[in-house]
Amino acid sequence: MPTQRITDRFDKVRAEGRAALVTYLMAGDPDIETSYEALCALRDNGADIIELGAPFTDPMADGPAIQMAGQRSLKAGTTLRDVLALAKRFRETDEDTPLILMGYANPVHSMGYTTFAEAAASAGIDGTIIVDLPPEEDQELRDAYEAYGISVIRLATPTTTDKRIAKVAEGASGFLYYVAVAGVTGSGSADPADIREGVERARKVSGLPVCVGFGVKTGEQAAAMAAIADGVVVGSAFVDHVRLALEAGERGDIAARMGTLAEELSSALKGAA
Known part of the structure; x- marks a missing residue:
């Protein structure tokens, strides 16, 4: 079942004494073929879990880098x-790497929750992060996922209370995504010491691995976060490489650039183990 891939991956990295590297890319930025090459490059250079962004016209949780990536993808x-379809193609040659679809509720709702769940399972999606669908409103989606073992992955922040974390964890599985800083993706960076207590509380209340993201861009920052988290999420830094390559007229180098960053981050996490 899809969720089992997530569990197996956290068991693997835990046995290796390190945090998981969770990477992100916007599907279709700048085109589907490049995204496929980037998926493989991330996997081949140490990504433990890959978040696959689905573009949306009103990405309220995303900062400028991911907003622009979404616009390029929609264009x-x-x-x-x-x-x-991109996920399904990747899954044809990779049965092990967990894939998490990250996006917004409107496109999923428009497809229909049951239809989406069936299609996601067929494509090898292990879980989803639907950032604008709170626990109080996702029961229908959870019901659709149940038949396929797809994880509902939720967000928590440093301001999330114990009572709210319990609600966030209700019906969730896979892991908990802990947003390290207030604001949108790519904004600032947090001091691990400032969020350690919140991460520990989230882990204790939810009973799930906790992955910390928002603001992590370098191997040094990733290693620091690894000291307090079960996984480290890096998104905007990868997406920035797409923009930089396009601006330099080096479209063909996008996957290689993303692979180089993944290798840096993966090495840092292994070094911090």
């Missing part, structure tokens, strides 16, 4: 079905 004509 290329990428749809939610294209994102699922």
Whole structure:
């Protein structure tokens, strides 16, 4: 079942005494073929779990880098079905790397929760992060996922109370995504010492591995976060490489650039073990 891949991956990195590297890319940025190459490059250079962004016209939780990535993807004509097809293609040669679809509720709702759950399972999606669908409103989606073992992965922040974390954890599985800083993706960076207590509380209340993200861009920052978290999420730093390569007229180097960053981050996490 899809969730089992997530559990197996955390068991693996835990046995290695390190945190998981969770990477992100926007599907279809700048095109689907490049995204496929980037997926493989991330996997081949140490990504333990890969978040696959689905573009949306009103990405309220995303900072400028991911917003622009989404715009490039939408301009290329990428749809939610294209994102699922990309995942399915990747899954044909990779049975082990967990894939998490990250996006917004509107496209999923438009497809229909049951139809989406069936298509996501068929594509090898292990879980989803639907950032604008709170626990109080996702029961129908959870019901659709249950038949396929797809994880509902939720967000918590330093301001999330114990009572709220318990609600966030209700019906969730896979891992908990801990947003280290207030604001949108790519904004600032947090001092691990400032969020250690919150991460520990989230882990204790939810009973799930906790992955910390938002603001992590370098191997040094990733290693520091690894001291307090079960996984470290890096997103905007990867997406920035797409923009930089396009601006330099080096579209063909995008996957290699992302692979180089993944290797740096992976090495840092192994060194911090």
